Amino acid sequence: MNCDWLKENLSAYVDGEMNFITRWRIKRHLKECLECSKELRQLEKIHKLSKLAILVSPESHFYDRLKAKLPKVETIEHKKNRVFENIWIALPQGGKAAILVGIALILFLSVIYPRLSSTSLNIDRFEKEYLLSQETLTCVGEPATSLILTSE
Amino acid sequence: MNLNKFWKVFLFLIILSLILVSSPSLAQNGKDILRLSFDAQSQIDFEGIRKIQTYTSDKIHSFVAKVIYQKPNFIYVEYLDPPYLKGRIIIDNGEKRIEYLPGIDKKIKILPSFNCSWIKEKRKKALKITLANFNISKIPEEKILGREVYTLSLSPKNSIGPFLKLWIDKKTYLILRKEKYNSERELILSLYYTKVNFNKHFSKKELYNKLPRIPSISKKFPLPSSYTLQEIKARANFFLSFPGYLPPGYTFQEGEIMAKRKIVKLVYTNGLEVIVLFQRPSAKIAMGPHKWMNFDNLGIRFREGPYGKTLVWNRKKKTFVLMGEVPLEELVKIAQSIK
Amino acid sequence: MSISDEVLILKFKRGDKSSFRRLVEKYQSKVYSIVLAMIGDKNDADDLSQEIFIKVYKGLTQFNGRAKFFTWLYRITINTCINAQNTRKRKPETILMSYPVGEKENPLSTQLSQDTVRSPMEILENKELGMKIKLAIDSLSDGLREVFILREVEDLSYKELSKILQCPEGTIKSRLFRAREEMKKKLTPYLGE
Ligand SMILES: [Zn+2]
Numbered sequence: 001m002n003c004d005w006l007k008e009n010l011s012a013y014v015d016g017e018m019n020f021i022t023r024w025r026i027k028r029h030l031k032e033c034l035e036c037s038k039e040l041r042q043l044e045k046i047h048k049l050s051k052l053a054i055l056v057s058p059e060s061h062f063y064d065r066l067k068a069k070l071p072k073v074e075t076i077e078h079k080k081n082r083v084f085e086n087i088w089i090a091l092p093q094g095g096k097a098a099i100l101v102g103i104a105l106i107l108f109l110s111v112i113y114p115r116l117s118s119t120s121l122n123i124d125r126f127e128k129e130y131l132l133s134q135e136t137l138t139c140v141g142e143p144a145t146s147l148i149l150t151s152e
Numbered sequence: 153m154n155l156n157k158f159w160k161v162f163l164f165l166i167i168l169s170l171i172l173v174s175s176p177s178l179a180q181n182g183k184d185i186l187r188l189s190f191d192a193q194s195q196i197d198f199e200g201i202r203k204i205q206t207y208t209s210d211k212i213h214s215f216v217a218k219v220i221y222q223k224p225n226f227i228y229v230e231y232l233d234p235p236y237l238k239g240r241i242i243i244d245n246g247e248k249r250i251e252y253l254p255g256i257d258k259k260i261k262i263l264p265s266f267n268c269s270w271i272k273e274k275r276k277k278a279l280k281i282t283l284a285n286f287n288i289s290k291i292p293e294e295k296i297l298g299r300e301v302y303t304l305s306l307s308p309k310n311s312i313g314p315f316l317k318l319w320i321d322k323k324t325y326l327i328l329r330k331e332k333y334n335s336e337r338e339l340i341l342s343l344y345y346t347k348v349n350f351n352k353h354f355s356k357k358e359l360y361n362k363l364p365r366i367p368s369i370s371k372k373f374p375l376p377s378s379y380t381l382q383e384i385k386a387r388a389n390f391f392l393s394f395p396g397y398l399p400p401g402y403t404f405q406e407g408e409i410m411a412k413r414k415i416v417k418l419v420y421t422n423g424l425e426v427i428v429l430f431q432r433p434s435a436k437i438a439m440g441p442h443k444w445m446n447f448d449n450l451g452i453r454f455r456e457g458p459y460g461k462t463l464v465w466n467r468k469k470k471t472f473v474l475m476g477e478v479p480l481e482e483l484v485k486i487a488q489s490i491k
Numbered sequence: 492m493s494i495s496d497e498v499l500i501l502k503f504k505r506g507d508k509s510s511f512r513r514l515v516e517k518y519q520s521k522v523y524s525i526v527l528a529m530i531g532d533k534n535d536a537d538d539l540s541q542e543i544f545i546k547v548y549k550g551l552t553q554f555n556g557r558a559k560f561f562t563w564l565y566r567i568t569i570n571t572c573i574n575a576q577n578t579r580k581r582k583p584e585t586i587l588m589s590y591p592v593g594e595k596e597n598p599l600s601t602q603l604s605q606d607t608v609r610s611p612m613e614i615l616e617n618k619e620l621g622m623k624i625k626l627a628i629d630s631l632s633d634g635l636r637e638v639f640i641l642r643e644v645e646d647l648s649y650k651e652l653s654k655i656l657q658c659p660e661g662t663i664k665s666r667l668f669r670a671r672e673e674m675k676k677k678l679t680p681y682l683g684e
Contacts, residue, residue, distance in 0.1 A: 011668040042682045046674050050643045053624040057365045058523035120436040130428045130475040133419050137278050
């Protein structure tokens with residue numbers, strides 16, 4: 001086995017595409033040949049790093065966005081929508097108004113109101129700050145830190 | 153005559169050798185051991201399963217995590233239990249710290265490393281205060297998980313503040329076990345390993361791979377605004393109040409200005425623990441379940457969590473939040489002393 | 492173990508549409524990674540990945556199951572990318588823009604743009620190297636890039652690769668070899684020794 005042959009086949013060796021005997025012979029050569037084993041390390045490094053560089057997650061809600069574009073086969077969803085539509089149509093004007101007012105009120109109370117009264121704070125925030133100060137004295141993750149608060 | 157001399161020399165040699173044999177444990181006093189344990193975890197290759205239990209009057213919280221240390225300064229923590237923390241990963245490479253909790257975090261948090269210079273500096277100062285505030289004594293040595301350990305007992309020179317028992321590995325100075333007691337000598341925290349493996353080396357990349365490839369955010373860290381007492385007085389944009397009383401051993405550590413300069417945070421420490429006082433112009437603070445106490449016209453809301461007590465009250469158009477792990481009477485004393 | 496692709500496809504054919512969601516969730520990252528590496532633009536990659544899964548959705552009822560699902564999926568993926576490249580001009584510089592360089596190494600002021608998707612390794616280490624690798628992949632000759640990307644994303648065997656790319660195994664072998672030679676040339680200063 002010479003170095004030139006090996007260099008051309010090292011890529012397939014890294015990919016695990018060699019039969020048992022060839023693998024064994026290559027291994028034996030690599031043990032003795034500094035040049036080739038350096039080459040191997042480089043290939044392995046390229047392999048590992050490329051994998052890390054290539055693999056990423058798609059933007060969030062990939063499926064939800066996809067679902068909106070899918071041809072209309074999602075039958076169950078459609079039926080549900082119809083049911084809701086029918087109820088809405090059947091409602092008297094007063095009922096519709098009541099529902100709209102209700103939704104507006106919920107929106108106001110949950111989103112807008114807390115922002116208007118900016119002086120209303122939650123104690124969690126202070127407790128987290130306290131734990132941060134405590135944590136720096138005790139070092140990493142020793143108390144399970146701020147997460148304890150969010151859990152309760 | 154000659155024989156007598158020979159016996160004297162012989163006896164002397166025996167005593168000398170006995171001293172030499174036992175000297176490894178005599179060579180170091182408690183303070184030195186504590187100092188060495190201070191940075192131990194950044195200088196070892198180690199994997200272990202760590203369990204922490206905290207005890208409050210009505211609850212026991214228990215946390216299990218896999219911990220990997222790699223020299224220098226690399227830390228990996230993966231929570232195994234409780235279920236709501238399972239999968240939480242902390243990776244700290246000495247420069248930055250990444251925190252991620254699957255299912256909750258949509259992004260990866262990046263924070264300053266626990267081994268970055270300013271936190272190290274803070275811990276160093278705290279160690280000095282600890283050494284000044286606590287009596288450190290060695291108690292008979294034991295073995296933990298088959299390893300020789302030094303056993304230290306830290307007791308406060310004054311009556312306040314925790315008692316600590318530490319079991320420190322003789323070879324690496326890693327703290328293998330820790331118990332914390334309150335001033336009534338009730339156990340409030342215990343930390344120990346159920347499995348240890350020293351000299352294990354890991355591929356960091358594989359550990360990173362446990363994190364998903366999701367966007368990262370760097371969490372704003374209020375650190376650049378860490379001030380001395382004089383600075384904080386000058387910088388706050390409202391009139392600050394300070395406690396006239398602090399439990400013995402506690403000194404001012406630092407001040408911070410938070411929330412667009414609306415909140416001032418004052419931190420006091422005895423080396424092992426902190427007492428934090430927040431103040432801001434009057435605000436409503438939602439607190440959840442709590443108790444109500446009244447002391448000389450000072451109405452205080454109070455609650456106790458797994459890591460301390462919280463007091464909230466209003467006075468002179470300002471709102472105060474006080475937190476610490478000292479006895480409740482102490483916190484109330486501090487609250488009353490704030491003018 | 493999770494349910495196999497075959498079972499999911501069977502369920503889908505019988506009207507259980509939720510199994511399509513599971514297929515998407517299983518492969519979305521890999522498909523997206525391949526597309527992003529091929530195309531280089533994040534917005535385009537997102538659109539194209541969605542396009543690919545719509546094709547899969549439409550074709551799945553006809554999918555006969557003689558070939559493996561992922562072979563079919565990746566063939567659609569690669570073909571869609573190649574078609575897209577032919578119709579739009581490639582913009583290699585966008586890769587550069589989506590991976591900021593020279594960021595201050597100050598732990599206190601880590602300013603990362605919120606929408607930058609980066610791997611954990613890049614966040615902590617080898618930030619520069621990660622970018623160099625992306626550039627090197629991006630500049631691989633056509634024909635080499637897809638085989639290299641597929642192989643790295645999904646450790647596929649030469650046999651599987653030959654089915655996806657519809658060329659002989661020998662060609663796969665020599666293309667991978669050439670791709671790595673090109674990578675090595677570009678990355679030599681960073682591979683260290
Ligand atoms: Zn050779």
